[in-house]
């Protein structure tokens with residue numbers, strides 16, 4: 001549902017009173033989660049990436065104007081929103097040892113990681129790759145699906161998918177397509193659930209597909 005239509009529905013709900021407002025809030029949650037393929041899921045998903053990658057912008061795109069992202073005072077580098085039964089949290093990586101310790105605390109109950117990289121900033125590809133390698137090597141994460149977003153492809157100089165995959169060390173054969181997920185053999189000891197999506201969070205392009213890929217792996 002577009003922003004304008006959602007805003008109009010919000011105004012109608014406010015005019016009609018509390019029950020109508022409740023219905024609008026519920027439908028609005030379901031609408032956003034439906035677009036992401038997550039409407040019937042219980043999940044904890046974290047957004048990781050270097051500073052400036054686009055994590056906060058993505059979180060902002062997922063909430064609508066009525067949902068406020070919270071910044072727990074104990075964890076100033078973390079933001080979170082809850083939509084229905086799905087919690088999204090963001091954490092910065094790179095040079096923030098404290099942040100790394102904090103997000104590691106969430107590993108045991110985690111259903112998915114969205115790792116965001118600025119595809120237009122080649123100067124930080126190596127740093128991003130090192131952080132990603134830490135995640136891929138972590139035994140606690142071996143079963144956790146990882147979505148890698150090559151963000152900011154609206155910027156003309158941004159890397160294309162081939163270059164991006166090479167820079168991050170993610171050739172096509174080590175990642176898992178949506179078609180692979182339909183194949184039951186995948187779940188019986190198949191390849192690691194990792195996939196790359198080239199997106200522009202700012203233009204709202206590409207990340208819906210990425211979340212639907214992730215949702216297919218969450219019960």
Ligand SMILES: Nc1nc2c(ncn2[C@@H]2O[C@H](COP(=O)(O)OP(=O)(O)OP(=O)(O)O)[C@@H](O)[C@H]2O)c(=O)[nH]1
Nearest residue numbers: 050051052053054055056057092152200201202203
């Ligand atoms: N061109 C373009 N800019 C984007 C896109 N996504 C985010 N940005 C911009 O990139 C900058 C950083 O975005 P944030 O969402 O603050 O990045 P972050 O990962 O949360 O970074 P920190 O808050 O530093 O941890 C902002 O100026 C955004 O507007 C995109 O898809 N395209």
